Structures are given as structure tokens and as C-alpha cells.
Amino acid sequence: MVEKKEKIMLIASYKREYTEMAISKIQHLIQKNKPDRIVVIKAVEERATQELVSATVGIEEKSSMLRSVREEKKIRSDELASDLIKTLHQMDIPIEVCFRMGEKISQEIIKEFKRLDADLLVIHDTKKGTLDKIFGSCTTEEILERLDSNKVVKL
Numbered sequence: 001m002v003e004k005k006e007k008i009m010l011i012a013s014y015k016r017e018y019t020e021m022a023i024s025k026i027q028h029l030i031q032k033n034k035p036d037r038i039v040v041i042k043a044v045e046e047r048a049t050q051e052l053v054s055a056t057v058g059i060e061e062k063s064s065m066l067r068s069v070r071e072e073k074k075i076r077s078d079e080l081a082s083d084l085i086k087t088l089h090q091m092d093i094p095i096e097v098c099f100r101m102g103e104k105i106s107q108e109i110i111k112e113f114k115r116l117d118a119d120l121l122v123i124h125d126t127k128k129g130t131l132d133k134i135f136g137s138c139t140t141e142e143i144l145e146r147l148d149s150n151k152v153v154k155l
Helices: 018-032 059-087 105-116 128-133 139-146
Strands: 008-013 039-047 095-102 120-123 152-154
Touching: 008 018, 008 059, 008 105, 018 095, 018 120, 039 059, 039 105, 059 095, 095 105, 105 120, 105 139, 120 139, 139 152
Parallel strands: 008 039, 008 120, 039 095, 120 152
Antiparallel strands: none
16 A cells, blocks of 8 residues: 655745745635645855855854854744744644754755655745845745745745
């Protein structure tokens, strides 16, 4: 007998909070798609060390500063996802929360999506204008370029 594949919904939390309207849409997506499990990935950008501190700073100071920055980013990611996670806990579906840190948020999200073999990914809609996109990458656009758009929902 072939075992049924578990339906997984991955919700990416990064850079900003989901609005009340977006959370409401997420609830609707959950009711519509009936996933077996929901995974919330809190993704944070971690820039290369040389971008954060100059070479004149001592090794201990540099390590201490990096630990402090990482901890602050983790706390901020907890704050950004708190309303979403509270809402999801009220639903009758198993929820996991994971934390990923990397140079490119989009790569961390894509890697987790593929690792889980998720059925649906919820991400933020782009907030960058055309000029912003020219000078810097857009997480949303990078994800859409690399994943099947039928499996991605922008809110």
C-alpha cells in the first residue's frame, strides 16, 4: 500500500509583519488547502562579516558584536512572526516554527521549501519599486524566479 504524501504549507516570515488582512487570507488558504502540517520559517539576512565591522576591531570585540547582532535579529524575527503564530495556534493543525539565517533570505526559504517538499509557500508581496529592484535584489522576485509560481502565494 502506498503511503499518502503529507501536505505541507510553508509560511515565510521575513523583513516585516503580515497585516491583519494577510493573516486572514492565510487562514482562508489553510481552510481551502487543508494542509496536514504548517511550517513557519523565520528568515533573517546575515551579511558577511566584513560588511558589519572593520578590520581594525579586535577578534573578541568582533565576535561579541556579531553575537549581539544575531541575537537582536532573532528577537526581531520573533516579533515579526508573533501575530501570525498566535493565529495559527488557534487552528487545529500541527505547526512548526524554524529559524534560518543566511546571506540571502530567498535562498534560505527556497532551500527549506525544497527540503520539506512543501505543497504551498506563502510569502510577502514585493514592496520595492522599480528603482529599488535595479539596485538591490527583491526576495519575492528571487523566489518567484526559482519556484513554480502555482505553489507560491504572495500576500
